[in-house]
Amino acid sequence: MSKxxxxxxxxxxxxxxxxxxxxxxxxxxxxxNVGTLAAIKGAVSSMDLxxxxxxxxxxxxxxxxxxxxxxxxxxxGGLHKFMNWDRPIxxxxxxxxxxxxxxxxxxxxxxxxxxxxxxxxxxxxxxEESMQIQSNLASTIAMAFDECIxxxxxxxxxxxxxxxxxxxxxxxKIEMDRLNSLEGTINKEQMLFGINQGAIFQDxxxxxAKTISKFDLDGYAIGGLxxxxxxEEMYRTIESVVEYLPQDKPIxxxxxGTPSNILEAVSRGVDFFDCVLPARNGRHGHVFTKHxxxxxxxxxxxxxSNPIDEGCQCPACKNYSRAYIRHLFKAKExxxxxxxxxxxxxxxxxxxxxxxxxxxxxxxxxxxAQKHEEWGVKA
Amino acid sequence: MSKxxxxxxxxxxxxxxxxxxxxxxxxxxxxxNVGTLAAIKGAVSSMDLxxxxxxxxxxxxxxxxxxxxxxxxxxxGGLHKFMNWDRPIxxxxxxxxxxxxxxxxxxxxxxxxxxxxxxxxxxxxxxEESMQIQSNLASTIAMAFDECIxxxxxxxxxxxxxxxxxxxxxxxKIEMDRLNSLEGTINKEQMLFGINQGAIFQDxxxxxAKTISKFDLDGYAIGGLxxxxxxEEMYRTIESVVEYLPQDKPIxxxxxGTPSNILEAVSRGVDFFDCVLPARNGRHGHVFTKHxxxxxxxxxxxxxSNPIDEGCQCPACKNYSRAYIRHLFKAKExxxxxxxxxxxxxxxxxxxxxxxxxxxxxxxxxxxAQKHEEWGVKA
Numbered sequence: 218m219s220k221x222x223x224x225x226x227x228x229x230x231x232x233x234x235x236x237x238x239x240x241x242x243x244x245x246x247x248x249x250n251v252g253t254l255a256a257i258k259g260a261v262s263s264m265d266l267x268x269x270x271x272x273x274x275x276x277x278x279x280x281x282x283x284x285x286x287x288x289x290x291x292x293x294g295g296l297h298k299f300m301n302w303d304r305p306i307x308x309x310x311x312x313x314x315x316x317x318x319x320x321x322x323x324x325x326x327x328x329x330x331x332x333x334x335x336x337x338x339x340x341x342x343x344x345e346e347s348m349q350i351q352s353n354l355a356s357t358i359a360m361a362f363d364e365c366i367x368x369x370x371x372x373x374x375x376x377x378x379x380x381x382x383x384x385x386x387x388x389x390k391i392e393m394d395r396l397n398s399l400e401g402t403i404n405k406e407q408m409l410f411g412i413n414q415g416a417i418f419q420d421x422x423x424x425x426a427k428t429i430s431k432f433d434l435d436g437y438a439i440g441g442l443x444x445x446x447x448x449e450e451m452y453r454t455i456e457s458v459v460e461y462l463p464q465d466k467p468i469x470x471x472x473x474g475t476p477s478n479i480l481e482a483v484s485r486g487v488d489f490f491d492c493v494l495p496a497r498n499g500r501h502g503h504v505f506t507k508h509x510x511x512x513x514x515x516x517x518x519x520x521x522s523n524p525i526d527e528g529c530q531c532p533a534c535k536n537y538s539r540a541y542i543r544h545l546f547k548a549k550e551x552x553x554x555x556x557x558x559x560x561x562x563x564x565x566x567x568x569x570x571x572x573x574x575x576x577x578x579x580x581x582x583x584x585x586a587q588k589h590e591e592w593g594v595k596a
Numbered sequence: 597m598s599k600x601x602x603x604x605x606x607x608x609x610x611x612x613x614x615x616x617x618x619x620x621x622x623x624x625x626x627x628x629n630v631g632t633l634a635a636i637k638g639a640v641s642s643m644d645l646x647x648x649x650x651x652x653x654x655x656x657x658x659x660x661x662x663x664x665x666x667x668x669x670x671x672x673g674g675l676h677k678f679m680n681w682d683r684p685i686x687x688x689x690x691x692x693x694x695x696x697x698x699x700x701x702x703x704x705x706x707x708x709x710x711x712x713x714x715x716x717x718x719x720x721x722x723x724e725e726s727m728q729i730q731s732n733l734a735s736t737i738a739m740a741f742d743e744c745i746x747x748x749x750x751x752x753x754x755x756x757x758x759x760x761x762x763x764x765x766x767x768x769k770i771e772m773d774r775l776n777s778l779e780g781t782i783n784k785e786q787m788l789f790g791i792n793q794g795a796i797f798q799d800x801x802x803x804x805a806k807t808i809s810k811f812d813l814d815g816y817a818i819g820g821l822x823x824x825x826x827x828e829e830m831y832r833t834i835e836s837v838v839e840y841l842p843q844d845k846p847i848x849x850x851x852x853g854t855p856s857n858i859l860e861a862v863s864r865g866v867d868f869f870d871c872v873l874p875a876r877n878g879r880h881g882h883v884f885t886k887h888x889x890x891x892x893x894x895x896x897x898x899x900x901s902n903p904i905d906e907g908c909q910c911p912a913c914k915n916y917s918r919a920y921i922r923h924l925f926k927a928k929e930x931x932x933x934x935x936x937x938x939x940x941x942x943x944x945x946x947x948x949x950x951x952x953x954x955x956x957x958x959x960x961x962x963x964x965a966q967k968h969e970e971w972g973v974k975a
Binding site: 555 | 640
């Protein structure tokens with residue numbers, strides 16, 4: 218396999234790179250747009266994603282395993298065909314959802330026994346099952362099956378959990394290699410990213426980072442953050458871990474976060490991001506602007522003929538006023554959510570483009586400070 | 597005022613025409629796409645309407661008077677600016693909604709006293725108020741304020757109601773002329789269509805048609821149908837009335853109906869249609885195809901890689917399979933409704949285009965018979 222990740226430029230610790238995949242080249246740093254069930258919540262289609270500058274779509278293994286099932290997706294030719302999206306797709310491992318959504322969870326060495334949050338059905342998922350499901354989904358990048366540990370958790374529990382996550386990673390790697398070599402596999406070049414865990418115990422995080430770096434994986438993620446720790450703890454953890462992960466592979470901070478979180482993480486060397494926040498905020502009428510977040514339902518926008526964000530080139534801002542979108546929310550028209558989700562995702566994708574340009578141009582630190590000032594965020 | 601309606605060709609009683617408006621020419625027969633609250637239910641925007649071949653958007657006076665209020669719409673420059681739609685808009689008079697939605701309704705000579713269905717607020721609407729609201733909305737075509745009579749109703753009630761509707765029409769015309777001459781009016785060329793009533797009493801319908809024909813209006817509608825009568829009663833009523841309405845003005849059948857209803861009404865000389873049916877059906881996964889209506893949630897579509905309707909050029913059919921759209925419904929993704937509404941509206945708009953071509957080509961009767969056979973509808 219030829220080299221997938223190319224570091225094009227560094228600006229401080231911020232990295233500008235390219236990641237080659239069978240579904241096209243990803244320009245990094247990148248924000249992945251979350252389409253849990255093979256669709257973006259808020260009536261946003263894969264066609265819309267192209268219009269708002271999305272490079273990578275992210276879908277959820279746990280959700281798709283339950284509905285419509287990965288067997289159905291495989292029979293339909295994999296996720297790319299199913300949702301009509303020809304660019305890269307990353308699937309998570311199902312681990313996070315098993316730990317956050319499923320009921321009656323029992324963690325054993327072999328994997329996790331749990332009940333479906335939809336109908337209570339008993340399900341088992343271990344490293345092999347996660348790889349098999351993701352192979353059926355035929356995503357571009359599969360994530361290793363891990364335990365996402367609650368914060369705070371006792372040190373001895375975290376220690377044992379992280380060791381098990383390492384053993385699970387080994388099993389994931391073996392199973393993914395096997396699946397990629399099978400005749401009937403849809404995407405035989407499916408990649409595997411490992412996940413660093415260790416809660417906020419810096420030494421456990423670092424040890425685990427060193428351990429998983431020895432596996433020849435396609436990329437590395439920092440998992441288990443943005444689950445209750447402070448921003449400072451999150452940033453410190455990223456700083457500790459990044460230098461112990463392979464520098465010739467992309468680094469992915471899972472489930473993070475606000476625009477400010479992203480700037481801070483980029484400045485610490487992170488390349489990949491994903492978060493439900495922009496879509497979820499959009500569905501509630503909370504929209505990002507160059508002057509911070511606003512609530513479009515505020516009475517002061519009743520007669521405001523300006524777009525959500527002046528100068529924004531998203532489909533909502535190019536065509537509609539704040540007053541109109543506010544009316545749609547008040548009138549409970551679905552179009553309200555759609556327009557705000559489109560705007561927020563565009564805002565994130567455009568932010569990443571601006572970040573890439575800033576690193577290319579060698580002015581990332583200034584850019585970061587300027588953005589924090591504009592948004593009214595203390596850096 | 598130059599002549600607005602031009603009859604281009606007749607095929608039997610079916611009329612192929614053009615209707616010139618300040619917002620562009622409408623090719624008739626035409627289906628108007630219903631956007632009650634200045635948006636199509638199902639997260640469909642005015643941008644989407646262009647893509648699915650919509651010529652005329654229809655919004656509801658009663659709903660917009662309550663939310664966001666016509667005063668707000670007027671301050672925002674009228675409906676066209678508010679919803680970013682530069683083609684013709686027709687607003688109904690509010691009459692139908694006052695009679696079907698509002699509570700505690702009292703009909704007097706001056707107008708109707710009722711309570712808002714949203715917050716119970718007491719409201720009065722008469723002919724003058726309806727014209728004032730529609731003038732504020734600044735639609736291309738305003739509808740006269742009438743009483744939409746329940747079917748069945750006693751003959752003597754219908755008689756008295758129709759006479760009042762005529763008196764109201766007179767007041768509408770005077771008020772519309774006055775509003776169009778005011779300095780601050782947004783659309784000084786707002787047109788007014790009168791509405792024929794009379795339930796299913798053919799002689800009352802005919803008398804009323806003759807009476808309203810004497811008013812020099814821009815078009816004439818047949819109202820109060822599709823509210824409980826049989827299809828045969830509806831078709832008979834259309835037949836009775838059409839010949840007594842001015843032949844040099846467009847004829848609009850309000851709130852009708854199925855694709856088959858439309859073919860039948862066109863063959864009896866109707867030019868304008870509107871109906872919530874395609875959007876409402878779409879939101880429930882009931883989609884129109886060249887072989888009749890199907891329920892996309894049916895289990896047999898689980899692995900169906902075909903589009904909703906083979907050969908259809910709508911955004912849903914060009915990009916997604918039945919299996920994917922079925923999954924979206926099962927997973928309660930809003931995108932499901934959006935795709936089905938887009939498809940159904942496209943289906944209706946395309947049907948009208950095919951009807952126009954059939955009249956142009958002189959093969960409308962064959963076309964109608966063929967469609968009924970394909971859809972499995974008894975003609």
